[in-house]
Structure formats: structure tokens, C-alpha cells
Amino acid sequence: MKRKRAMSVVVVVICCLLTGCWDKKEINDLAIVDAIGVDIDPDSGERLVYFQIVNPPGVGGKSGESSKASVYTYKMSSIDSVSGFTVFANKQIPRMIFSNDVQLYIMTLRYSQKYYREILDFIESNPTRRSTGYFVATDAPIDTIMNTIVPVERVPGRAMRSMIELQQKVSGVYGKHIRARDAINGLSRNRPIVIPFVSVMNDKVNPQFAKLEAINAPYKSVVFDGGAVYVKDRLTGKIDYETNNLSNLLSGDADRYLLNYSDGEGGIEVMLEDPIIDRKLAIAGDTPILSLNINASLRIYLDNRTKDSDYFDVHEIERLMTKEFEKRCLKLVQLTRKKSWDLLGIQDQIDRKRSKVWSGYKTDSNAWKKTDVHISADFKVKWLGRTKSSYGRSESK
Amino acid sequence: METARLSSWQMFLLTLAFTLGTSFFIIPGGIIGNAKEYAWLIPLGAGLYGIVVAALWLYLTSRYPGLGIIQLCLKLLGPKIGFLFGCLYLVFFIQLAAWVVRNLGDFIKVNLLVHTPISAVHLMFLLVSAYTVILGAETIAMLTEFLTPVLVIVFWIVFFLMLKGWDWANFGPAQEFHPWQLMATSKQIFGFPFSETVCLTMFFPFVQQRLKTSFIAGIGVAAILISLIVFFVLGIVGVYRSSHLTYPIFTLAQELPFSFFIEHLEVIICLVWFCAISIKLSISMYSAAAGIIQLFHLKNRTFIALPLIWIILPISLLFESVISNIEWDRKYSFAFDSFYAIVIPALLVIVSWIRKKQLPDINQA
Amino acid sequence: MIMLIAFYVVYIVASTITMVRSGASVKEKTVNIALATIGGVLYASIILRHPIDTNQIIGWTIDFFIH
Structure with missing residues (x-):
């Protein structure tokens, strides 16, 4: 009997030590945030935040429930504190904000011009944040973006995240370094960070779900269009799709690049795959020289340059594509100098050099512009499509 | 030494499966490109050639029953030169x-x-094959006996x-x-697959x-089947398209106009292949x-088959593309295969004649 | 390259241990290691982008004798 009593006392005492209940998170009490949008009100200068909360019944697979909205967007405004957005969120939201699994941070260009560092700081200090969310920039009114449903995928944040990841995988347009942590790292580096840029195909968005019944899928939908370039914390402009792809490839951030060549009448289209980049920065006399050699395999998509043939002339294709690629690289290098975007990360590489020879260049923030860049390519056709030769170009009359 | 039966x-099915193996999928596109409607x-011509060279090997091995081609090299050419030729055959097999x-x-x-990285694909197939090799010739024969009729x-x-x-x-x-002229432009088919049966x-x-x-019979039937396949491809896909396609049979299966509920039969064709x-x-x-095993007088096959993967895998990655493979085939395949299918066996036959002549002399002496 | 070396080492160690346990002869062990090493060298040559191209070697040999 005595022993039993002692046992029960021990159990009660141990129960008191189970502190989990204070921080319990009941899933039914949570408002799971899918995407966060930030903007500035152009009239009042107020900071605006949009929380997109997932509505689980709306994303469920059951047919009856799928007619409900998959997400609800809450708009909040605050003049003086960025923390107030989460602290006072329950003025509108009947559940506890749960931002551990945010898929996407959307910010307008005007917001980022003013509060870029602040938002990064805030996100970085938030202990529940995971580093998996992507950053996206836009110049469209943010409530348009936040209230736009992407067809096929019902949750907009996840949809846009998938679009980014697919573009990384399939086209190589967006590199691997576009997350919050990369933007933060970018503050200490000279190489600009390129944040995916979205716009809306048609501003007059129908926020109603009836839109899902429109057959023209991308009509009134978000569309990715290149990237916004931030040098440290400064927004410096927009970069187009193709240039971003090429710069990512050269800096080892992307492993695919669609390359095409035209001779006026016909052309070649190949996908550059599995690049291996040899990068060397050295000094010759007074000039730093960056040599980049790209070894990659080509997958032939199309070659209608020649007449109907037995086999693709792979050596000619390799030669032409190498020439075309080197030409584009040259253009890219010129663009980086013109726009002052050190997309190849030359200055960062100079800064990492330990030898005393480099000390003069380390203090000169424009040393990268004075660097001679030599880019050479070595391509091998490795993969074809279903055909081993082309049907040739159209014969001129 | 293995004692399989x-x-x-x-044996017929082994020969058939081996000859059809890669060729029925790969050959049609190439030869239709060269020979158009006579492809x-x-x-058939190549099969006939295959049978003639096969007769040479059969003649050679019938003089020394119970010995494979490498053992014959060792026996007829002596341990040193024979070893060298044996190694050449190893290179060929690998x-x-x-x-x-x-x-x-x-x-x-x-x-x-x-x-998927191509080396991963290769490795999966090599591992399975290595396992079959470890189990031995009888297993390969039984596997072939079980699979080939179903596949065909x-x-x-x-x-x-x-x-x-x-x-x-x-x-x-x-x-x-x-x-x-047609035979000359398509001479690689004499090498691949018919000389490879060595x-x-x-x-x-x-x-x-x-x-x-x-x-x-295995070689003959295989030749007839390849010929039929080519004929069908000609009739269904056509000369013009086939000569541009790498795998016309695959395309043909993808486009099968059979019915609305049986579709994607290319999957079956792929599995067969x-x-x-x-x-x-x-x-x-x-x-x-x-x-x-024969060259080094070993016993256990397990640790021969596994390290073979180490050699086969990198060699399989050497061709840059299908095109460079085809170019190589066009240029060298016939000469390379003929060396192993005709030159060495003929040399062995001649040596065996000389030895036979010498032997009675020695006996008389 | 590091992966290749790791695989090679793991293979050699694992195969040698298995062979020692099953009482294989020295010759068998040598052949196993020799074959794996040849393969390792071939693979390394591909990774280092200076492949020992056996196809090309065969091509050259045939060209040498025939042409």
C-alpha cells in the first residue's frame, strides 16, 4: 500500500515536470501561412502585410469540399512596427499565426527599395522561420498577386514555389540561391542576388473562384518574368530570363541552358546539360584575368539548318554552338560592366584571395570591371531526340 | 571449370536471343537509311554470312570437343601466344x-x-547481369528458355x-x-550482330x-526475324521516316492505331527489349x-563478375553520343568483329591442321 | 572523384574480407583487385576528362593495319 502511494506521488510530480502543455500547438488552432506579401501603401506610406492562410477543407481531395476557397488572404497595415503584423494578427484572424512553413515571401519593388534590410532582419530573427521559403519580387499591386489563383495548383504560394523549382530543374533560369538565406548572404557580397520577378498577365483579376472555370488558363494569372537584381540591399534593375539563365550557368548555379542558333534560314536548338566549370582567377602583369572553361553535354532538340540528311553533323553542331555560346558570354560580360552587376562574382573571388599581390585589388571596388574575362566552351553532343537526323529546312521556292 | 549441361x-534460344538482343531495336533505322526499300x-544476306562463319567455328570446335574458343587458343597456340589471343578475346567480350x-x-x-544519370541506369543492368553470371551458364540458359519464347x-x-x-x-x-553496293554500305551488320555470336x-x-x-538454326531464325521486323517497319513507318528515326520500332509502337483502350504498347516493346x-x-x-577463369585457372566466378562491372561501366560511357556510336560502327565494326570471327578462328584452324600433320610425324618418329 | 575513390575503397575492402572468409586463393584475390583497379583507373580517366578511350584505341589500331 505504501509503495503504491509513493508511486502515485512520483507520477504526479513527474506530470508537473511535463512542460509541453504551455507551448502546445493544436493543429485546429493554427492558421497555417502559405505566403506572406509585403507592400507600402503609396498614399499613406503605411506598410502593408498580406497573410495567405491555407484553408485545409479547400485543398482537400473530396469533391464537395474543393469548391471552398483553398486559401484566405488577410491584409494588415501598420505604420510603425513590422513586428506588429504578427503580434496583432488576431485582430482579424481567429487562429494563431503559424509561419513555420511559409512557401513564399512576396515583396513589391517599392517595399524592397525602402525596407529590404528590415524585412531580411525580421525574417532572420524569427525563430520559427525555415529557410525553405523563396523570395519573389513584383511590381504589380500586391493584392492582385495575393488574390490570384494559379490554375491547376489550388494553393497560390505552393503553386509559385513549384513554378520556381520547376524552372530551376527544367530550364535552369533560376539558380539555387534565391532563398531568404541567400538574400541575407548577399548583403555581405558583391555578387548581386537575383530574385524571381512575377507580374500578372491581366491586372483586372477576378478574385472569385468562378475564374477556375475559365478555359484560358494563364489569363489573369501570375507569370514569372526574369528577376529583380539586388546589389547588397539596393534594387538596381531587372534582368531578363535568358541573361539570368546564362549568368547562373556560368556561376555554377544552374545546370541547364537552352541555346539556339540561327543562320537566317534554319537553326539549331540544343539544351546544354551537366556543365562542369573550370574557373581560374590569376594576374598577368597588372590585369587580373578570369578564365572560365565550360565543359557540357548538348541534347539536340532541333536542327533544321541543313538539307535532309542521314545523320546529324554533330561536330558542326558542336562548333556552331560553342561559337554562339561564347558570343553570348561576351555580351553578358559587357552587360555586367555596363549595369555594374558583378554577376560572375569576380570581386568576391578577388576578396577571397590571400596572396599580397591581390591587396591592391581588394580595396578597389571596381577591380572586377578591370578584370579580363576569357570564357571558352567545350561542348559535346551527347543526347538526341527520337531522330538521328533532321528532315531539313523548308526548301525555298 | 564449370560443368553445365x-x-x-x-542453345538455339541462346543464339536467337543473343543475335536479336540489341539488334532488332537498333538495326532497322540504320539499314533502312542505307538501303531504303531493300533494307x-x-x-538475310548477313544471316547467310553469319552461318558461314559459324560453320568455321563449329568445324574448329568439333576437332577439339569440350573446349571453348579461349581454351582452343591456349591449346593450339601455346601458353604464351595463346594467352595473348585469349586476352584479345577478353577485350572483345568486355x-x-x-x-x-x-x-x-x-x-x-x-x-x-x-x-537520371546514364551510369546509374548502366549500373542497375550490370548488377543484375553480374548476378546471373555468378549463377552460371545453366541459369542463363534456363532464363533464356523461360523468357525468349514469351518475349518473341x-x-x-x-x-x-x-x-x-x-x-x-x-x-x-x-x-x-x-x-x-547495298551490302557494302551496310557491312556493319555483318559484324553486329552476326559476327558477335562468336x-x-x-x-x-x-x-x-x-x-x-x-x-x-538460331542464327538463321534470328536473321529471318530481323528481316521481317525491317520489312514491317518499312511498311508501317516508311522508308523516309525510318531513316531519320533512331529507334523506329519504338516510334511505331508509340503510334499504334489499335483501339481506344489498349494504348501505350511501346511499354511492352521496351520490356521485351x-x-x-x-x-x-x-x-x-x-x-x-x-x-x-580459363586464362588464370581460377574457380570462383563471383569475384570475377563483380569487378567486371568496374571495367564495363566506364567503357560503356566512352561514346559521346548515339551518332558517334553509329560513326564508329560504320567505320570499324566490321573489321573489328571480323578479326575475332574470322581471322583468329581461321588462324586456329590452320594451326590445328599443321599440328595434326606434325603429330603423325612425331608418332612415327 | 571522391565518390569514386570511396566506392573503390569500399569495394576492395568488402570483397577482400569476403574472399578471405571464404578461403579464396591468392590468385583470385589478385585478379579481383587487378580488375577493379583497371576499372577504377578507366573511370578516373573519364572523370578527369582525359578518358582512356578504348573505342578510339581500337579505331586507331584498325586504321594502322588496314589503311
Whole structure:
């Protein structure tokens, strides 16, 4: 009997030590945030935040429930504190904000011009944040973006995240370094960070779900269009799709690049795959020289340059594509100098050099512009499509 | 030494599966490109050639029953020169295995698993084949006995379903018939697959009866089947399209106009091909492993088959693309295969004659 | 390259241990290691982008004798 009593006392005492209940998170009490949008009100200068909360019944697979909205967007405004957005969120939201699994941070260009560092700081200090969310920039009114449903995928944040990841995988347009942590790292580096840029195909968005019944899928939908370039914390402009792809490839951030060549009448289209980049920065006399050699395999998509043939002339294709690629690289290098975007990360590489020879260049923030860049390519056709030769170009009359 | 026993039916199927192995998928596109509407004649001619060279090997091995080609090299040419020639055969078997895997890898990488590294695809097939090799010749024979009839029947059922798309217009405008010229432009088919059957001489010692009939029938039937396949491809896909396609049979199966509920029969064709390739790969790997065992007088096959993967895998990655593979085949395949199929066996036959002449003299002395 | 070396080492160690346990002869062990090493060298040559191209070697040999 005595022993039993002692046992029960021990159990009660141990129960008191189970502190989990204070921080319990009941899933039914949570408002799971899918995407966060930030903007500035152009009239009042107020900071605006949009929380997109997932509505689980709306994303469920059951047919009856799928007619409900998959997400609800809450708009909040605050003049003086960025923390107030989460602290006072329950003025509108009947559940506890749960931002551990945010898929996407959307910010307008005007917001980022003013509060870029602040938002990064805030996100970085938030202990529940995971580093998996992507950053996206836009110049469209943010409530348009936040209230736009992407067809096929019902949750907009996840949809846009998938679009980014697919573009990384399939086209190589967006590199691997576009997350919050990369933007933060970018503050200490000279190489600009390129944040995916979205716009809306048609501003007059129908926020109603009836839109899902429109057959023209991308009509009134978000569309990715290149990237916004931030040098440290400064927004410096927009970069187009193709240039971003090429710069990512050269800096080892992307492993695919669609390359095409035209001779006026016909052309070649190949996908550059599995690049291996040899990068060397050295000094010759007074000039730093960056040599980049790209070894990659080509997958032939199309070659209608020649007449109907037995086999693709792979050596000619390799030669032409190498020439075309080197030409584009040259253009890219010129663009980086013109726009002052050190997309190849030359200055960062100079800064990492330990030898005393480099000390003069380390203090000169424009040393990268004075660097001679030599880019050479070595391509091998490795993969074809279903055909081993082309049907040739159209014969001129 | 392994003491396996194969029936003549098993030998027939081994020969058939080996000859059809990679070739029925790869050959049509190439020879149709060269020979247009007469392409179906080429496999027949090449089959005849295959039978003639097979007769040479059969003659050679019948003089020394119970010995494979590498053992014959050792016996007839002595331990040093014989060892050298034995090693040459090893190179041949290993190269062959590597090409077989590469053909498969190219196909999978282009049509099925675009993002998967080709070496991973190769490794999976090599591991399975290595396991078969470890189990031995009888296992390979039984596997072939079990699979080949099913594969052939399934393949032809699917193929006959495709006949719906037959169109005589696909044979294109009539060309002049220059048989010798046609044979000369398509000479690689004499090497691949018909001369490659020299691999199977490693299995000759295991066959109990009717070796000659089963082996020659295997080559003959394979030639007829390849010819039929080419003929069907000509009639269904057409001369013009086939000469541009890398794998016309795959395309043909993809476009099968059969019915609205049976679709994607290319999957079946692919499976048939993968099985056939696995058999061919196992046979060539087995030949290499058996060759090493005979040359170095070893016992255990396990640790011959596994390190063979280490060699075959990198060699299989050497060709840059399908095109460079085809270019190599056009230039060198006939010469390379003929060296192993005709030159060395003929040399062995001559040496065996000389030895036989010398032997009575020694006996008399 | 590091992966290749790791695989090679693991293979050699694992195969040698298995062979020692099963009482394989010295010759068998040597052949196993020799074959794996040849393969390792071939693979390394590909990774280092200076492949020992057996196809090319065969081509050259044939060209040498025939042409």
C-alpha cells in the first residue's frame, strides 16, 4: 500500500515536470501561412502585410469540399512596427499565426527599395522561420498577386514555389540561391542576388473562384518574368530570363541552358546539360584575368539548318554552338560592366584571395570591371531526340 | 571449370536471343537509311554470312570437343601466344558488354529517364547481369528458355496489331537494285550482330547434342526475324521516316492505331527489349568471366563478375553520343568483329591442321 | 572523384574480407583487385576528362593495319 502511494506521488510530480502543455500547438488552432506579401501603401506610406492562410477543407481531395476557397488572404497595415503584423494578427484572424512553413515571401519593388534590410532582419530573427521559403519580387499591386489563383495548383504560394523549382530543374533560369538565406548572404557580397520577378498577365483579376472555370488558363494569372537584381540591399534593375539563365550557368548555379542558333534560314536548338566549370582567377602583369572553361553535354532538340540528311553533323553542331555560346558570354560580360552587376562574382573571388599581390585589388571596388574575362566552351553532343537526323529546312521556292 | 549441361533447344534460344538482343531495336533505322526499300534483304544476306562463319567455328570446335574458343587458343597456340589471343578475346567480350549496355543507356536516357544519370541506369543492368553470371551458364540458359519464347510471342502479337497501319506507299519511290553496293554500305551488320555470336563459342562445351543444328538454326531464325521486323517497319513507318528515326520500332509502337483502350504498347516493346538486352549482356559478361577463369585457372566466378562491372561501366560511357556510336560502327565494326570471327578462328584452324600433320610425324618418329 | 575513390575503397575492402572468409586463393584475390583497379583507373580517366578511350584505341589500331 505504501509503495503504491509513493508511486502515485512520483507520477504526479513527474506530470508537473511535463512542460509541453504551455507551448502546445493544436493543429485546429493554427492558421497555417502559405505566403506572406509585403507592400507600402503609396498614399499613406503605411506598410502593408498580406497573410495567405491555407484553408485545409479547400485543398482537400473530396469533391464537395474543393469548391471552398483553398486559401484566405488577410491584409494588415501598420505604420510603425513590422513586428506588429504578427503580434496583432488576431485582430482579424481567429487562429494563431503559424509561419513555420511559409512557401513564399512576396515583396513589391517599392517595399524592397525602402525596407529590404528590415524585412531580411525580421525574417532572420524569427525563430520559427525555415529557410525553405523563396523570395519573389513584383511590381504589380500586391493584392492582385495575393488574390490570384494559379490554375491547376489550388494553393497560390505552393503553386509559385513549384513554378520556381520547376524552372530551376527544367530550364535552369533560376539558380539555387534565391532563398531568404541567400538574400541575407548577399548583403555581405558583391555578387548581386537575383530574385524571381512575377507580374500578372491581366491586372483586372477576378478574385472569385468562378475564374477556375475559365478555359484560358494563364489569363489573369501570375507569370514569372526574369528577376529583380539586388546589389547588397539596393534594387538596381531587372534582368531578363535568358541573361539570368546564362549568368547562373556560368556561376555554377544552374545546370541547364537552352541555346539556339540561327543562320537566317534554319537553326539549331540544343539544351546544354551537366556543365562542369573550370574557373581560374590569376594576374598577368597588372590585369587580373578570369578564365572560365565550360565543359557540357548538348541534347539536340532541333536542327533544321541543313538539307535532309542521314545523320546529324554533330561536330558542326558542336562548333556552331560553342561559337554562339561564347558570343553570348561576351555580351553578358559587357552587360555586367555596363549595369555594374558583378554577376560572375569576380570581386568576391578577388576578396577571397590571400596572396599580397591581390591587396591592391581588394580595396578597389571596381577591380572586377578591370578584370579580363576569357570564357571558352567545350561542348559535346551527347543526347538526341527520337531522330538521328533532321528532315531539313523548308526548301525555298 | 564449370560443368553445365545445355540442351540443344536452350542453345538455339541462346543464339536467337543473343543475335536479336540489341539488334532488332537498333538495326532497322540504320539499314533502312542505307538501303531504303531493300533494307529487309540485308539481314538475310548477313544471316547467310553469319552461318558461314559459324560453320568455321563449329568445324574448329568439333576437332577439339569440350573446349571453348579461349581454351582452343591456349591449346593450339601455346601458353604464351595463346594467352595473348585469349586476352584479345577478353577485350572483345568486355567491349561487347559495354556497347550493349550503352545502347540500352542511350535509349533510356533519351526516351524514358531524361534526368537520371546514364551510369546509374548502366549500373542497375550490370548488377543484375553480374548476378546471373555468378549463377552460371545453366541459369542463363534456363532464363533464356523461360523468357525468349514469351518475349518473341508478345513482341509479334504487338507487331501484328500494328499491321493496321500498313501502307505500301511507305516503301517510297522505287530505287535501282545494286545488291553488292547495298551490302557494302551496310557491312556493319555483318559484324553486329552476326559476327558477335562468336561469344557463344564459350557455351559450346556445355551443349550435349545437336550443337551444330541448334546454333546455325538460331542464327538463321534470328536473321529471318530481323528481316521481317525491317520489312514491317518499312511498311508501317516508311522508308523516309525510318531513316531519320533512331529507334523506329519504338516510334511505331508509340503510334499504334489499335483501339481506344489498349494504348501505350511501346511499354511492352521496351520490356521485351530490356529482357533481350539483359540476356545478351549476361552472355557477353559470362563469356568474359569464363575467359578470365580459363586464362588464370581460377574457380570462383563471383569475384570475377563483380569487378567486371568496374571495367564495363566506364567503357560503356566512352561514346559521346548515339551518332558517334553509329560513326564508329560504320567505320570499324566490321573489321573489328571480323578479326575475332574470322581471322583468329581461321588462324586456329590452320594451326590445328599443321599440328595434326606434325603429330603423325612425331608418332612415327 | 571522391565518390569514386570511396566506392573503390569500399569495394576492395568488402570483397577482400569476403574472399578471405571464404578461403579464396591468392590468385583470385589478385585478379579481383587487378580488375577493379583497371576499372577504377578507366573511370578516373573519364572523370578527369582525359578518358582512356578504348573505342578510339581500337579505331586507331584498325586504321594502322588496314589503311
